Amino acid sequence: MDARWLARRLGQILVVLVGISFITFVLVWLAPGDPAQAMYTSQGITPTPEMVEEMRARLGLDKPFLTQYVTWLGNCLHGNFGTSYSLNKPVTDLMLARLWPTIKLALASLVLMLLVAVPLGMAAAVRQGSVIDHLARGFSFLGVSMPNFWFGLLLIWAVALKLGLLPVVSTGKGLDQLIMPAVTLAFAMIGRYTRQVRTAVLEELNQDYVIGARARGMSERTILWRHVLPNAQLPLLTLLGLSLGSLLGGTAVVEVVFSYPGLGNMAVSAVTSYDYPLVQTYVLWIALIYMVINLLVDISYARLDPRVRRGARS
Amino acid sequence: MTGSRPGREDPPEKNQVDGTPLLSVQRMTVSYDGTPAVSDVSLDVTPGEIVAIVGESGSGKTTVIRAVLGLLPSSGQVSSGDIRYEGRSLLDLDQAQWLDLRRHRMSMVFQDTGAMLNPVRRIGAQFVEYIRTAEPDVTRAQARERAEAMLERMALPDPRRVMDSYAFELSGGMRQRVGIAMAMTFQPALLLADEPTSALDVTMQAQIVRQMLALRRQEGTAIMIVTHNLGVAAHMADTIMVMRAGHVLELGPTDQIIDHPTHEYTASLLASMPSL
Numbered sequence: 046m047d048a049r050w051l052a053r054r055l056g057q058i059l060v061v062l063v064g065i066s067f068i069t070f071v072l073v074w075l076a077p078g079d080p081a082q083a084m085y086t087s088q089g090i091t092p093t094p095e096m097v098e099e100m101r102a103r104l105g106l107d108k109p110f111l112t113q114y115v116t117w118l119g120n121c122l123h124g125n126f127g128t129s130y131s132l133n134k135p136v137t138d139l140m141l142a143r144l145w146p147t148i149k150l151a152l153a154s155l156v157l158m159l160l161v162a163v164p165l166g167m168a169a170a171v172r173q174g175s176v177i178d179h180l181a182r183g184f185s186f187l188g189v190s191m192p193n194f195w196f197g198l199l200l201i202w203a204v205a206l207k208l209g210l211l212p213v214v215s216t217g218k219g220l221d222q223l224i225m226p227a228v229t230l231a232f233a234m235i236g237r238y239t240r241q242v243r244t245a246v247l248e249e250l251n252q253d254y255v256i257g258a259r260a261r262g263m264s265e266r267t268i269l270w271r272h273v274l275p276n277a278q279l280p281l282l283t284l285l286g287l288s289l290g291s292l293l294g295g296t297a298v299v300e301v302v303f304s305y306p307g308l309g310n311m312a313v314s315a316v317t318s319y320d321y322p323l324v325q326t327y328v329l330w331i332a333l334i335y336m337v338i339n340l341l342v343d344i345s346y347a348r349l350d351p352r353v354r355r356g357a358r359s
Numbered sequence: 360m361t362g363s364r365p366g367r368e369d370p371p372e373k374n375q376v377d378g379t380p381l382l383s384v385q386r387m388t389v390s391y392d393g394t395p396a397v398s399d400v401s402l403d404v405t406p407g408e409i410v411a412i413v414g415e416s417g418s419g420k421t422t423v424i425r426a427v428l429g430l431l432p433s434s435g436q437v438s439s440g441d442i443r444y445e446g447r448s449l450l451d452l453d454q455a456q457w458l459d460l461r462r463h464r465m466s467m468v469f470q471d472t473g474a475m476l477n478p479v480r481r482i483g484a485q486f487v488e489y490i491r492t493a494e495p496d497v498t499r500a501q502a503r504e505r506a507e508a509m510l511e512r513m514a515l516p517d518p519r520r521v522m523d524s525y526a527f528e529l530s531g532g533m534r535q536r537v538g539i540a541m542a543m544t545f546q547p548a549l550l551l552a553d554e555p556t557s558a559l560d561v562t563m564q565a566q567i568v569r570q571m572l573a574l575r576r577q578e579g580t581a582i583m584i585v586t587h588n589l590g591v592a593a594h595m596a597d598t599i600m601v602m603r604a605g606h607v608l609e610l611g612p613t614d615q616i617i618d619h620p621t622h623e624y625t626a627s628l629l630a631s632m633p634s635l
Contacts (some may be wrong), residue, residue: 098502257475259430261489261541262462265454271488272477279479350479 054343058336065332066121066325070114073321080130080319081106087131093144104130117325127322131315136326139311142297146218147307150300151292153223154230155285164237166242167269170250181239188236197229197302214304226303230296234288241284243279254278279350286342290335379446381406381548381581382427389419389426396435397422397605404598406548407579409572411592411613413628414602421587423602424551427583428467429457444542462493470554472538473526482529482566483522486510486541493545509540511527512571532563536570543574550574552584556591564588568595589632593617601625 081100085092092100101107104349105116120127169181204225204257205213211221249255250273258268295309304310315323347354380403389397397419404410412420425431429444429449442449445464452460469475476485486506491497497505503522510518513536526534535555542550552571556564568591574580586592586608592599599616601609601624608622620626 076380253469253471253474254477256430257469257472258477260428260461260467260469261492262458262460263488263492264458267488267492272480275479276477333635351481352478355525355528 054340058333058340061336062329062332063118064331066116066118067114069325069328070117071110073324074110074113079318080104080321083319084130093227117322121326126326129315129320131318131320131323131325136322139323140308140326140330143306143308143311146226146305147293147295147309149223150226150230150296150305151289153227154234154292155289157227157233158234158238159230161231162238165235166239167246167274169239169243169264170246171269173247175358178243181243185236185239188234188239190236191233193229193233193296194298194302196232197299200229201303222305226299226305226343229299229302238281238284241281245280246273248280249273250296262297276351279346282342282349284343286338290331291336293334293338295332303351357358372606380404380443381408382447382583383441384423384427385441385443385445386440387442388422388428389422389431389435390438391432391435393438393499393607395438397426399440399600400602400607401440402600402607402610404549404581404583406581407575408598409582409584409596410598410600411596412583412585412600412602413587413589413592415587418601418602419605421553422605424467424553424583424585428461428465428551430467462489463545464541464547465551466545466553467550467551467553468535468538468542471531471534471558472541473529473531473534475538476526478526480525480536481522483526484525486522486537486544490544496574505544506540509544510537513537513540514566515540532560532566533560535559535563535567539567539570539574543578543580545581546578548581550580550582552582554586556585557588558584564591571595589628593632601628 079097079101081097081104082092084100085096098107103115107285117127124137126140128134129136129139130141140220165177165181165184169178172178201213204210211225246269250321254276255268258272263272293308293309297309297313300307300310301306301313308330311325312324314320315327382402382404384400384402387397388395388398400419400423402410402423412423414420421530422431424482425450426437427444429452431437433609437450444460446584449460469602481482483506486509487499487502490502490505491499507518507522510521515521515536521533522589529537535558538555550571555571556567559567571582571584572595575582576592582595584592584595596613598611599609599613600607601616601622603624609616609620609625616625617629
């Protein structure tokens, strides 16, 4: 873990980003449908072939593929990600406007999940086979098997319509707008993570150092929080990174259900309206997020596990 | 072979004055899920005495000392008999009493101390944690000082560096000395040692054995050592218990067991023993 290692990793990220941008460009180019046509259709206009041709020329879509790609890449490197075809605004502005609500939702649901899944998973592991273990199992089963959108709709029905506690449609501003989408996302994750925490803690409870700590007269509480948990968090770190990545990419289904103005919601409409610049920038964002999180996970491993940091001899 | 035990010493006089045993295992049977693993074991350890339990793996010798420390796996339990320590039965202890016992009165050294320490925390942090758990009034700095003094006593070079190391960064011999240093911090009356030298090379084995003998000489610590190495047992122990398949085959003074084994299994163990 040194500066050279970090520089190499950052270099890799750059190379992968360029590669991914090329692949997306090819895929979008190959995809059926015509953005010029779609732009008119979305405005309720049935264009003549001449109008479509003219629009294609204006968007640069009549140029050879490689010219299109190089032009786009060059603009990107200058921070210009183009103008959205369907919304007619700079892609950068559109992305930034959606970014903050998405980050808020991602962090809120992750924190909510950890607050429930960690204690629940630990309790289930410590009292294996007890009532709480069975309850946790049932809860996990429910969380994993219930589709997000259905749980979200039930939540809207119960909390917003029947009880009238929270708004049905979310504007992404204010805490009350965040609660239901965050709970919906957390619910499914709690199911998965409770099981993961339980497995990781059980695995660690079987390690010799737990017997060692007991032999030294450590209380079970000390053993659990100061010995088992620091070790059990290591296998969970990778999973958390993946979850954070997918959350920061926007969670299309849940965002659509709650009309939440996040990236996922935007990506869905960008795809359906052949909005090439928006789709490409979105894909780049996803790739960047995953690679950066991967890097952060690797760095945290080194920080949290001395065997990685100092290089285990055995 | 029997003449090569110059290191063995008689237990200190003061500990032989009063005849009540420190530890008394009485007709103990330990079962795992109802199946006896160790049957009908009886054994007394007087203060300052060194008792060696020898036998091949699976003979139940580790189960015996785990039972004494109350650290049987969850499927195991003492199904009959009694274990009395300092006059009271250990089978009646509640969790708080067990913790107190393990903090102050009885401690254990394992085959690989490294594995018995948390791999992601420094040795020093765990040593300090141990001292301050047993004696909450001690400050962090005092505990550190005490830990370093204990490590120094175990002839560990550069105790400070050891404190700042993780278990995986130390050699096997150093880890074992860390283990003994921790176990001896509160001068327990009884030290349980589970194959403490088995993972070490011969030179290091001899050093660890010498250090344990010195502890008995200086502190009057009784030691119950489990080993499959009859050489170590003969060298250290006053009393030897031979176990096989969960039963005690022989129990008696070391000289008697070594010179006149009554059981042919003991004789075969002796025959296969490399001379020290």
